[in-house]
Each structure stands twice: as structure tokens, then as C-alpha cells.
Amino acid sequence: MTGRKKARNVIYNVITVIVLILFLFPIYWMVITSLKDTGEIFAKVPTFFPKNITFDGYISQLSVIGSVPLWRQFLNSFIIATLSTLISATLAVFSAYGLARFKLKLNKTLMFVVLVTQMMPTVLFLSPLFITFQKIGVLDTLLAPVLYTSLQSIPFCIITLRPYFLDIPGELQDAALIDGCGRFKTFTKVMVPISYPGIVVSAAFTFLWGWGDLMGALTFIQTDSLQPLTVNMYKAIGEFGIEWNNLMAYAVILTLPVMIMFLFLQKYLISGITAGAVKA
Structure with a gap:
């Protein structure tokens, strides 16, 4: 490796570290703020590590946010995100497969839509969906934000999954059909397993949308016991003022499951994004 290449690699590494710090610093600040007391948070000279670590934001203060227990809010968020993921991933897999493997004249028009x-x-979409959900009787239920999130994420999932099905050689499908597999069995036993990384990345992003949804839950749910973490965190800001250690502790709890999930699925996320950039 020449000296010029080494210098270029060093520059790239430095830029990467700087960008990484810029992206991770808000998360770091959120965590340390949740561990500070009120006096240290509002000190004139900010501290980059808590002088006296306190868990009041996680214990005493967090327990009084709203009238709904934290576990119930957590469960509501999990139900919304999980059901949205199942619905979106299932429908998107069939749609993306059809748009990729069946040569129809309307394919380009459908992809444009x-x-x-x-x-x-x-x-x-909020106003028409509000009226629709009210007429079909799902307003003020967990099904309303589930459907709202699914409608948002299905187009993204189709765009992500279609390149995976396009990249699969047609000979694999033909061989399975010749061997006696029906078209549906070929789809489930051959095409879906090969496209597994794309399905995982689509499901991960859908879960993220469902978990972090505020607008849909705030619009379609009025019952306190049905509201997810995001809505109760939003209410905590206005109802009790901004108690930053309390609020940041709430934010840590809200983001922790998603961070863990993306940490374990990072290789699928990278492959899914790169595959979507190769062929459309």
C-alpha cells in the first residue's frame, strides 16, 4: 500500500469517526441526562458525565407519568408494532413477488403509484382514515394505529423486496415447477427463503415505524389505557412540564428495544439497503 493510499484511508477513518460521534452524541446525551439530578441538568457549565448518578428518572418520577402503568404502555406499543409488521411483511411479500416475477403491462404503472x-x-391520510375507521368501528382501538402504520409501510416494503425477487434466477423457479412443486409451494419453499434478508429488513423498518408512531396513535386513540409509549411521553411534556431527567429516562426506555433489535439485525439491514440500490 502506497503512502498516498494510507493517507487516504486515515482521512476516511477520521471522517467516519467524526460522523459516528455526531450521530451517537444525541443518544449519549439522552442517557447521561436521564442519570442526572435536576440541579446538574440546569448547571451553567454542562457536564459530560453525571457527577452523582441517580435513577430517580427511572424509578420515582417515571412511575407518575400518566395514569396508565408503564408495562401497559409498553405492551400497547409492542402490539401495534408487531401486528403492523406481520400485516405489512405478509402483504408486501406477495405484492413484491407478483411485481417482480409476473410480466404485466401495468407493472411500471403500479410501481410508479x-x-x-x-x-x-x-x-x-389522517382525516380520511379517521372517518373510515369511525365507520368500520375500529376507531379508539389498537387496530386503528396498526392499520395506519401498515398502510404507510407496505409501499416501502414492496420497494425493498422487489429487487430480491428480481435477482433470483428464473431457472430456480422453473426447476421447482418441473420437479412437481405448485406455484404457491415454489413461492413459499424456494422464493421466500432466498429473499429472507430482504423480508427481515422490511419487517425491521416496519416495526420501527409502528414502535415510534405518534401521529397515528394520537389521532385514532382517545382511551388512555390503549395509548402507547410515544403518546404518553408526548403528554408528559405538556402535563407535568419538562422534567428532563424524567423525560430522558422515558426516551431511553422507548428507544432501547429498537436499538437492540437493529444491533442484532444490522447485517440484514446493510444487505437489504444495498440490494435495493442495485436493481429496481
Whole structure:
């Protein structure tokens, strides 16, 4: 390796470290703020590590946010995110497979429609969905934010999964059909397992949307016992003022499951993103 290449690698590494620090610093600040007392948080000279670590934000203060127990809020968020993931991933797999493997004249038009739905702001759908959910009787239930999140994430999942099915050689499908597999069995036994990384990355992002959804849950749910973590965190800001250690402890609890999930699924996320950039 020449001296010029070494210098270039050093520069790239330095830039990578700087970008990584910029992205991770808000998370670090959130964690240390949750461990500080009020006096240290509002000190004139900010501290980058708590002088006296306190867990009041996780124990005493967190327990009084809202009238709903934390475990119930956590369960509501988990139900919304999980059901949204199952619905979106299942429907998107079938849709992406059809758009990739069946040569129809409307394929390009359908993909254009899918892309357009991703460009539109989600706030445009709130009023018509509110009226629709009210008429079909799912308003003020957990099913309402589930359907709302699913409608948002299905186009993204289709866009992510379609390149995986396009990259699968047609000979594999033909061989399975010749061997006696029906079309549906070929789809479930051959095509889906090969596309497993794409399905995982689609499911992961859908779970993230469902877990962090505030707008849908705030619009479609009025019953306190059905509201997820995001809504109760939002209410804590206005109802009790901004108690930063309390609020940051709440934020840590809200983001921790997602961070753990993405840590374990990072190789699938990278492969899913790169595959989506190769062929559309």
C-alpha cells in the first residue's frame, strides 16, 4: 500500500469517526441526562458525565407519568408494532413477488403509484382514515394505529423486496415447477427463503415505524389505557412540564428495544439497503 493510499484511508477513518460521534452524541446525551439530578441538568457549565448518578428518572418520577402503568404502555406499543409488521411483511411479500416475477403491462404503472405514495406526507391520510375507521368501528382501538402504520409501510416494503425477487434466477423457479412443486409451494419453499434478508429488513423498518408512531396513535386513540409509549411521553411534556431527567429516562426506555433489535439485525439491514440500490 502506497503512502498516498494510507493517507487516504486515515482521512476516511477520521471522517467516519467524526460522523459516528455526531450521530451517537444525541443518544449519549439522552442517557447521561436521564442519570442526572435536576440541579446538574440546569448547571451553567454542562457536564459530560453525571457527577452523582441517580435513577430517580427511572424509578420515582417515571412511575407518575400518566395514569396508565408503564408495562401497559409498553405492551400497547409492542402490539401495534408487531401486528403492523406481520400485516405489512405478509402483504408486501406477495405484492413484491407478483411485481417482480409476473410480466404485466401495468407493472411500471403500479410501481410508479407505489413510489408516489411514499412521497406524499402522511398527514394527508389522517382525516380520511379517521372517518373510515369511525365507520368500520375500529376507531379508539389498537387496530386503528396498526392499520395506519401498515398502510404507510407496505409501499416501502414492496420497494425493498422487489429487487430480491428480481435477482433470483428464473431457472430456480422453473426447476421447482418441473420437479412437481405448485406455484404457491415454489413461492413459499424456494422464493421466500432466498429473499429472507430482504423480508427481515422490511419487517425491521416496519416495526420501527409502528414502535415510534405518534401521529397515528394520537389521532385514532382517545382511551388512555390503549395509548402507547410515544403518546404518553408526548403528554408528559405538556402535563407535568419538562422534567428532563424524567423525560430522558422515558426516551431511553422507548428507544432501547429498537436499538437492540437493529444491533442484532444490522447485517440484514446493510444487505437489504444495498440490494435495493442495485436493481429496481
